[in-house]
Amino acid sequence: MFKLFGKIGSSSKFGHHQNVGNKFSIISTNYPSFMIGCNHHHHHHHRNQNFTSILILRHHNGPANNKTASNLRFLSSIQQQTKLIHSDDESTTTTSATATAEDLLPKPSSSSSSAIIEYDEHRFRELSKEFSKSLDKNQLTNIENVWKDIQPSTISNVLNDYSKLAKIKLTGLVVLTTMAGFYMAIESSVNPTILASTLIGTALTSGSAAAWNHFLEVPFDSQMRRTQARPLVQGSLTPLHAATFATITGVAGLSILATYVNPLTALLGGINLCLYSFMYTPMKRVHIVNTWIGAIVGAIPPIMGFTAVNNFIDLPSLLLGLILYSWQFPHFNALSWNMRHEYARAGYRMMSVTNPRLCQQTALRHSTLLLGYTAAMCATDMTHWSFGIDSLPFSLYLVYLSYRFQREPSSQTSRKLFLYSLIYLPVIMLLMVISKNRKSSRNQERKKAN
Known part of the structure; x- marks a missing residue:
């Protein structure tokens, strides 16, 4: 059976790529005596052997100089301990391991749209090093630092x-x-x-x-x-x-x-x-x-x-839930904003991807609602009114950061909102615990009725 360890780029099915700029696709397969380009007697010779092979496909649906790091991102998921593959056919091993990635790949033929070459583990590592050098360093770090053997x-x-x-x-x-x-x-x-x-x-x-x-x-x-x-x-x-x-x-x-x-x-x-x-x-x-x-x-x-x-x-318990409910929108929407390109590539329909304006507006709307929820906590006699006063500056600052994120959506404003949301929730919870009204008349009356 073929095992696809990484889904490359924005492809939706194996072998069908929507990103026309992708130049290479690399997959790992595990199949008994799977040999490409070998003679019939070689195929027979390896019939009882199981091994992992690395296949490199060259596509011709995009410009030759358009190289993306997403094509190789699957390398972080290849964790199989591969066996060295040695071919008896001298013609399949004449390519130098120190050649460039472009030289190692076969020249396209008129009869097929892609060419496939099989490499053993050593040759694949050498190819990976050369291929990483051909990519923009800002897109991908050295592949040897990404590909790690599986831990025992x-x-x-x-x-x-x-x-x-x-x-x-x-x-x-x-x-x-x-x-x-x-x-x-x-x-x-x-x-x-x-x-x-x-x-x-x-x-x-x-x-x-x-x-x-x-x-x-x-x-x-x-x-x-x-x-x-x-x-x-x-x-x-x-x-x-x-x-x-x-x-x-x-x-x-x-x-x-x-x-x-x-x-x-x-x-x-x-x-x-x-x-x-x-x-x-x-x-x-x-x-x-x-x-x-x-x-x-x-x-x-x-x-x-x-x-x-x-x-x-009851109402106080629902208010506890509503605080957590509304807090998640400025928190997650700010987080997803800087990840919207990755979400889009993986096919996730997040607000930051499908409706960026709604993403910003929802964050601001629920930040404002938190002001009302904290005030309502005091009105239900679950906390002292000091909770509403003490939490007010923290809630107002959350609204301010959400407003900035709406007016000027960027990686800076979204990051500030996300980081502050990590501080806001524990602070609000701590203030709520400190300001708790231990003699809640509402709960006492309910208990007497029961």
């Missing part, structure tokens, strides 16, 4: 892959927002069993959703610099391994929430898992509504923390 399957490496598979930083943020919702809901002492079960169950459920995201997006992750180091793209974990990890962590997380917390929290966790894995992930390549679905996913964890304590959903 030690416990340390597997655990490191698991942390990437579960998106440990994103999962950590989910756990922290869940903890904030839990703390804002408690009125007396903390039940350590419920707290630990809530955080562990939420972390496992979030890790499962992230693993399914990895599993479903391998062909597209290989086309983006930000995601080319993921375990499934590099081949350090198999798809079956990732699916097993996602299934086990998902079942374990939801079981913990249902058994040791309450069914409502488990239901919210299950909804979030399905939204992120099976709605948000595929929707990214269909419609820009994916951003709003992703914002709902981020808004549910603090509500889960609240329901873990009270086992109901």
Whole structure:
């Protein structure tokens, strides 16, 4: 079977390239006795051998001097330990390994639109060095620095892959927002069993959703610099391994929430898992509504923390979710702005790609809404009015940066907005915790009624 390790440029199918400027396409195949250009007796000689071969295709649908780094970006995902291929045919080994990339490639013939040459590992490495020199240094670093051998399957490496598979930083943020919702809901002492079960169950459920995201997006992750180091793209974990990890962590997380917390929290966790894995992930390549679905996913964890304590959903808990919901638009829209070219190449329909103006306006709109949500938190008696006063300058500055991003969209204004959003959320959560009204009359009345 052919194994395509990297989807080159903006191609939608194997062998069909939409980017007419691409000059070379390189793929890796693993096929028993696959020999190109060999005689019949050579084919028979290698019939019982399995090896990995590197094929280099030269296309003639673009100018000869238009060379793009995207053609070679797949090299970061080639992690197979290749066997040296030695051919008995002297005519196939006469090409010098130190020749330039242009010289190593065959001259086009009138009978075919591309020519294919097979190289062994040593010759491929030499070709890679020469080819990297022919590219603009601003587009691609030395290929030898990109192509790395696969790491041995030690416990340390597997655990490191698991942390990437579960998106440990994103999962950590989910756990922290869940903890904030839990703390804002408690009125007396903390039940350590419920707290630990809530955080562990939420972390496992979030890790499962992230693993399914990895599993479903391998062909597209290989086309983006930000995601080319993921375990499934590099081949350090198999798809079956990732699916097993996602299934086990998902079942374990939801079981913990249902058994040791309450069914409502488990239901919210299950909804979030399905939204992120099976709605948000595929929707990214269909419609820009994916951003709003992703914002709902981020808004549910603090509500889960609240329901873990009270086992109901009310206006204060919804306000917790709305703060996280609106925060994600200035945060993600600013992040996606500088990545819109990579999103476009991978086929993701983000606002920054399909409707840049809407991307900027949505960031400003939800930054403004955060002012109202923080004020409403005080009105619902969940926090003191000091929270609204203390959070006001931080929220106003977020609005200002969003306004600048709308008026002058650039890498500088979007980067400032993104970096500040990373500071804004923990500051708001900390101020909320400090300003919490421990004697919430609304919650006390509800508890008396129950």
